[in-house]
Amino acid sequence: MGFNGAFREMFTPQKRSSSTDGSYFGNYGGFFSLGSSSVYGMKPKTALKLSAFYNGVDQISNDIAKIPFAIYQKDGSNRLSRPDHPANILISTAPNYLMTSFVFRKTMAISYLIRGNALAKIKYNASGYPVSTDFINWDLVKDIRLKKGELLYDVRGYDKPLLASEVLHFKNFSHNGIVGVGVITYAAQQLGMALEVQQFSATNFENKGVRQGVIQTDKTIEKGKDKIIAGWKTAMGEKSPDRIVVLDDGFKFQPINITPQEAQIIEQQKFNIEDIARWLNIAPHKIKSLEQSTNNNIEQQSMDHNSDTIQPHITNFEQEYAKKLCTPSELKDGYFVRANMDVLLRTDIKSRSEAYARAVLGGWRNRNEIRELEDLNAGPEILDEYLTPVNTFTESQIDKKLKEDGK
Structure with missing residues (x-):
């Protein structure tokens, strides 16, 4: 089957009962994407006025954006890089003519984190190859509905609904797996209280404490x-x-009016920072709250950030990229998308060096592979050899040694 035919295969809707038809979004747009009907009326731009919330979103989206993605193929026990795949350039370098991969993924990540959803239109050329992924503002999405077994996206500016196979749709927290729920939906009350504390402080400063x-x-x-x-x-x-x-x-x-001391402004602001960190699932030290961080635990907290905060989002992106940018036949042939999270250690020379040393001395990476990870040219051929610790032997090595010794 050709590439064009394979993509046409992707567009073939699965047969389902018409009883499942209906909207997943239309009557709940505000609930799923914009916030809640809370008295605080919290909206994304309003929430970003809080420095802790802004910095948390900025930190996580930066980490998602700076990690390199690429397409690979599993061939037996080997993993082959596939830079020749048409979609590889879209996820690694140039997703569209307006954005770099960093800017595109950061923009998507911000929408994904705040609104629970990030959407991009996949464009194909006449041969059926994907040539562009264009960001779609989530505010333009009018409805997501199931019709005759096909998931359709009604988006302002498009003459007809977009098929699920025509869009990248990254979903964060979700109740149904179809549409994500923005964190502001549930955090509206807490964020509203934090804004009120911030506004109270600003008003007191402006009025020199007299109201x-x-x-x-x-x-x-x-x-x-x-x-x-x-x-x-x-x-x-x-x-x-x-x-x-x-x-x-x-x-x-x-x-x-109560004084800032009576309102316990300082204590409340500290609590708000910790609570915002919980909502975003990010360590407080990552949003510049270092009260509970020490030189002894900051390294462990950074590792926790990578594994608990960033890794789940990266896995989400990897799987959506693979599902939408690789054909079904390619997926059967072992194609997959992988992000290299080692980049998060790029500025930590101590941790990176220790990890490399363990990999080389443990025999599961050779020295030229390490040079490649550091963007260095390959060294002599001897560096392609894998090292084996002298105090460890396999069973075959032990048998060989015994025979050589005549025992």
């Missing part, structure tokens, strides 16, 4: 209350840092 209150006196004032109020507002409305208000005739100002 609503009452002017008290033991005397009865029959007339002139409006003038007193107006005079107070005029004086306190000045932006000058040395503004002065004089209260005479026994008048006293009594504030009725």
Whole structure:
């Protein structure tokens, strides 16, 4: 079967009962993608005003974006790189004419993390080869529905629905496996509280700690209350840092708002950072909260970040890339997409060197393979040989040694 025919095979809908037809998205657009109906009215751009949330999304999306992806084929016990595959350039270098692979994957990751979904249209040439993956703003998605066994995407700007096989759809947390749920949906209340604390602090700084209150006196004032109020507002409305208000005739100002100390602003802000870290499943030290980090545990926390935070997202991307950019026949022939997470150790020379040393001395990598990982040219042929620890032997080596010794 040719490449074009194989892709046509991908578009052939599976036979399913019409009773499964219906919308997975249409009546729940706000719930699945934009947030919730919380009184806080949390939206993506609003949530990103929180430095901890912004930095967490930025950190995770950067890690997803900087990891190189490539297409491979499993051939027996070997893994063959397939740079000749038409889709390899789309996931490794140039997904479309407007973006690099880093920018494309970061843009997709931001949408994926905040809205729970990231979508891109796969374009094919006349021969049926994929030539471009174009980012689609999730706000443009009107409906995702099942019709006669085929999953359809109704997107503004397109004359007809897009087939599931025509799009890359990365889904984060999902209840049905079809549409993702944005973290803001569930975190709206907590993020709203964090924004209120932030706004309270900003307002107190702007007003030098003086806000609503009452002017008290033991005397009865029959007339002139409006003038007193107006005079107070005029004086306190000045932006000058040395503004002065004089209260005479026994008048006293009594504030009725709580102070930052009473509101425990500092403690609340620390709690908000930790809670945002939980929502994003990211270690607090990655979003610059180092209170519980030490030189002894920071390395372990970084390893936990790679395995617990980044690896699940990378696996998600790998499988969606392979499913949509490789044909069914190629998948049967062992094609797959793999991301090289070793890049996360690129700036950590100590950990990288130790990992390389263990690999070479353990005999499961040779020295030229390590040079390749470091973007160095291959060395002498002797570096292609695998080392074996002198204090370990296989059964065959032991038998050979015994025979040589005549025992």
